[in-house]
C-alpha cells in the first residue's frame with residue numbers, strides 16, 4: 001500500500017469506529033502479532049475494536065475499498081495462528097461486542113454478541129438452570145466468536161458435542177460488507193446448512209456479529225472419579241472399556257506422569273501421588289437416580305484396567321481438587337520454559353495406548369520436554385512441549401517432533417486437529433489427509449462466501465512452497481497458492 | 485431438449501445404477517458432458533423430496549452401493565455405503581449393543597437418502613440431528629470429482645465441515661457414496677407411556693416438559709381424529725382432546741422416575757405398543773397411496789410458540805402431530821383430487837401462517853405433483869440467495885444433480 005492509501009484507510013477506519021477504537025502505533029500493535037501459538041507472528045496494519053455490527057460493516061467496506069484483508073479476532077487465545085493478520089491486514093477485535101442480548105429459558109436459547117466470554121455466558125444462564133455446554137480450558141478468556149470459528153470443544157464435549165452442536169443461527173458480515181442471517185432459532189430453515197459450514201470456518205467466511213446459541217440444562221447431579229493408574233497405557237484401556245460398556249460419561253480426561261510432576265511442583269498442586277503413571281478423571285452427570293450405579297460401573301472398569309486407587313469426590317471442593325490437576329496443566333507446563341506448544345490431534349480411542357507410547361518416544365528422541373493431558377474419551381490428544389523459541393535448535397526439534405506426531409496420528413486413522421483448528425499452524429499438513437480435489441471442494445465453500453479471499457486469508461489451505469517441500473504426499477500434486 | 489418431469493410425478497424410465505464410487509463419478513461426468521440431468525435416488529420409488537425437478541433425463545440410483553464396510557463396536561463407529569438401508573445398519577449395530585441415531589420416515593430409507601434429506605422422525609428427539617451423526621463423508625461432486633471430508637474419529641476440526649453442507653442438501657451439491665457414522669449405545673430400558681390430555685396450554689406445557697425429561701427419546705401430541713385413525717392402539721381421545729405419547733429410553737431408574745412423573749402430571753399410563761411405529765403410521769410415509777388426497781407439511785416452531793403454530797393449523801382444518809421437543813409440527817390437509825388451485829394455495833397459506841406464528845418455516849413434504857407444480861414447496865425465498873446459488877453453481881456447475889429441487893428452486 002502506498003502512504004496515501006494507508007492514510008485513507010486509517011481515516012476510513014477512524015470514521016467507522018472512532019479514534020478511541022483504532023490502534024495503529026507499533027507499540028499498540030505488538031500484542032496483536034500472535035495468538036496462543038507464539039512462534040507464528042505477523043504485525044497487522046491496524047486493529048479496530050467495533051461495538052456494533054453496523055461498525056463491522058463499515059470496517060469491512062473500508063477494507064474492501066482499500067483492497068486490504070481483515071481478520072476477525074476474539075481474545076487471541078487460539079492455538080493455530082488463526083487470529084494473526086497476514087499481508088498487512090486489519091484486525092477486527094470483537095472484544096467490545098460483549099453483550100448478552102437475550103436469554104430465553106423456554107426456548108433454551110441465548111442471543112449474544114461475538115465478544116462475550118465463554119464462561120460469562122454460562123454465568124448469565126445459570127440462574128435459569130442453564131449453561132453453554134462447550135467448555136474449552138480457556139473459557140475464562142476465550143470468546144463465543146472464537147469458539148464458533150474454531151468449533152471449540154472441551155472436556156465435556158464427550159457427552160455434549162463441540163460448539164457446532166450448540167449454534168442455531170448466526171449474523172455474519174461478509175467480506176463485501178453484506179450482512180446476512182443464516183440458520184434459525186426454530187430450526188428447519190430451507191436451503192443448505194450454512195451455519196454448519198460457517199462453524200469451524202476459522203474466520204475465513206466472514207465476521208460473526210451475533211450468535212443464537214442453544215443452552216443446555218445444568219445436570220441435576222455430578223459425580224467425579226479420580227483413578228490413579230500405574231501407567232498411561234492402563235488408563236487408556238480403562239477409557240476404552242468405559243466407552244465400550246455403553247456408558248456415556250460427561251468427561252474422560254487423562255493426565256500423564258510428566259504432567260503430574262509439573263503440576264505438583266507448581267502452584268496448581270492437587271495432591272496427586274508423584275509415583276502415579278497417569279490419572280484418569282471420569283465425570284458422570286445427569287439425574288441423581290442414575291449416577292450411583294454408573295459410578296460403580298466406572299469404578300469396576302477402572303479397577304479391572306489396573307487402577308491402583310480410585311477416589312470419588314465427596315463434595316464440590318474435592319471435585320475441584322480433582323479437576324485442578326487437569327485445568328492447571330497448561331499453566332504448570334508453561335512454567336517449565338518460556339514457550340509451550342499445545343498440540344492437538346485425534347486418533348480412534350482404541351488406538352490411544354500405542355499412539356501415546358509412540359508420542360512419548362518421539363519427544364524423547366528429540367530431547368524435548370513433552371507431556372500429555374488430553375480428552376481421552378474423544379481420542380483427542382494434546383501433547384504439550386515446553387521449549388524456548390529463542391533457541392533455534394530446540395525450535396527445529398519441536399517442529400520436527402510435531403510433524404512426526406501428526407503423521408503418526410494420521411497413520412493411526414486419526415486427524416490433525418480435534419479442536420484448535422488449522423490456521424497457519426497446520427495448513428501445510430492438510431495434504432496428509434486431503435487430496436487436491438478434497439481441498440478443492442473446501443475452496444468452493446470459501447469462494448461462495450468470500451470470492452476475493454479477503455476474510456482471514458492465508459489460513460487452512462496449504463501454501464504452495466511449504467506444502468511441496470515438507471510433505472512427501474504432496475509432491476507431484478499441482479498446487480495453487482490459495483491467497484495471492 | 486429439456487426433459488420436464490411429467491405432472492403425474494413419474495420419474496424418468498432410464499435408470500443408472502453404478503456399482504462403485506468410481507463408476508458413479510464417471511456417470512456424473514458423462515451426464516454433465518451431455519448436458520443431461522439426473523434424479524438422484526436411494527430407495528425412493530417416487531420423485532425426490534423437495535421441489536419438482538427442473539429437468540430429469542435419468543434416475544441415478546445409489547442402491548448398488550451397498551454394504552457395511554466397518555462396524556467398530558469398541559469405537560462406536562461404522563463406515564457404510566450410501567445405498568445401504570438404515571435398518572440394515574441398525575440390525576447389525578443392535579447385535580453389538582449399538583444403535584444408529586437416524587430416524588428416517590420409511591423402513592426402506594437408505595443411509596444416503598436419510599442424510600441427504602436430513603430426515604427427522606419422532607426418535608430424533610433422543611438421537612439428535614442427522615448432521616450430528618456424521619463423522620465423515622465420501623462424495624461425488626456434481627462436477628464429478630470424488631472427494632471426502634471429515635474422518636472416522638468422533639472429534640474433528642480439520643478443515644471446513646463440509647459434511648454439514650452435504651447433509652440436507654437433497655443431493656444437489658454431491659452424491660454421497662459412503663459415510664462414517666457415530667453410533668450410540670442402546671439404552672438399558674425403553675418404555676412407552678400414553679395419556680389423554682385436554683387441548684390447551686397446560687397440555688402443551690406438559691408435553692414440552694415430557695420432551696425435556698431425562699431419557700425422553702420420542703414425545704408427541706396427536707390430535708383426536710388422527711389418534712382415532714390409529715384405531716385400537718390408542719385410547720379414544722374425544723373432541724377437543726389430544727393424545728400424548730412419550731417414549732423414555734435410558735437407565736432403568738431414570739425411566740422409572742420419568743414414568744412416575746408423567747403419571748403424576750398427566751395421568752400417563754404404560755402402553756404396550758411401539759409408540760414410534762404408531763406415530764409413523766399416523767403420519768405416514770411419502771409414497772403411501774392412502775395419502776393420495778392429502779397435502780402434508782412440516783412446520784418448525786420455537787418451543788415457546790408451538791401452541792400458537794398448532795392453533796393456526798387446526799383452525800385451517802389440518803390434522804396435526806406435534807413433536808414439542810423437536811419444535812416440529814406434522815400437518816395433514818385433506819384435498820379432493822379434483823380440487824382447484826385455490827384449495828392448495830389455502831393449505832400453503834395456512835402452513836406458512838403457522839410457521840410465522842412459530843417463527844419457524846414450513847415445507848410441503850408430500851402431496852400430488854399438481855401441488856408442487858409451479859410452487860416452491862419450501863415457502864418464501866431462502867436467504868442468503870446469493871450464497872446458496874453460488875454454492876450450487878460451484879459444486880454442480882453443469883446442473884446435473886436434481887436441478888431445481890432445492891429451496892428457492894435454484895437451478
Ligand SMILES: Cc1cc2nc3c(=O)[nH]c(=O)nc-3n(C[C@H](O)[C@H](O)[C@H](O)COP(=O)(O)OP(=O)(O)OC[C@H]3O[C@@H](n4cnc5c(N)ncnc54)[C@H](O)[C@@H]3O)c2cc1C
Pocket residue numbers: 035036071072073074075076077078079081082083094114135136137138141142143144145146147148149150151152153154155202203204206207208209330419420456
Ligand atoms: C490455555 C489454553 C487452553 C485452551 N483450551 C482449549 C480447549 O480446551 N478446547 C479448545 O477447543 N480450545 C482451547 N484453546 C484454544 C482457544 O482458546 C479456542 O480456540 C478459542 O475458541 C479461541 O477463542 P478466542 O476468542 O481467543 O479466539 P481468537 O484466538 O481471537 O481467534 C480464533 C479464530 O477465531 C476467529 N474469530 C474470532 N472471532 C471471530 C468472529 N467474531 N467472527 C469470525 N471469526 C472469528 C479468528 O479469526 C481466528 O481464526 C485453548 C487455548 C489456551 C491458550
